[in-house]
Amino acid sequence: MRSENTRENIEPRDLGWTPEGHATIAWSDGHVSTYEPAYLRKICPCAECKGTHGTPPKAFTILSPKQIRSAPRQVVIEQVEPVGNYAIAFTWGDGHREGIYTWPMLRAECPCEACVLRRRIDAEGQS
Ligand SMILES: [Zn+2]
Ligand SMILES: [Zn+2]
Numbered sequence: 001m002r003s004e005n006t007r008e009n010i011e012p013r014d015l016g017w018t019p020e021g022h023a024t025i026a027w028s029d030g031h032v033s034t035y036e037p038a039y040l041r042k043i044c045p046c047a048e049c050k051g052t053h054g055t056p057p058k059a060f061t062i063l064s065p066k067q068i069r070s071a072p073r074q075v076v077i078e079q080v081e082p083v084g085n086y087a088i089a090f091t092w093g094d095g096h097r098e099g100i101y102t103w104p105m106l107r108a109e110c111p112c113e114a115c116v117l118r119r120r121i122d123a124e125g126q127s
Helices: 002-008 038-044 063-071 103-108 115-124
Strands: 010-018 022-028 032-034 077-081 087-092 100-102
Touching: 002 087, 022 103, 032 103, 038 087, 087 103, 100 103
Parallel strands: none
Antiparallel strands: 010 022, 022 032, 077 087, 087 100
């Protein structure tokens, strides 16, 4: 937990949307994250999407044909609700709303080039 502490202290200062409909989070350390709705759905942290412990997480590539047909609705964000002061929850076009996206998780999944590069370096450092 030691090295995680500083990251968990980073809080969102502002939430918004780009003209393209991407969610943006401005963090207390000045970093800004931009998330496509499809990406947010892909990283949904609920048990159903991630699979239970020990089984591989679901991904778009292993959706059933029926699920693929409803995919456009799956990546439409209909509602965003705060969960306490530590997370937000999205309601999706297909009714899915089980995922609770905590701030540290959203920051850890930031898809910007700098963060992707840093995560890649972190992963390489462990091997
Ligand atoms: Zn989910
Ligand atoms: Zn980033």
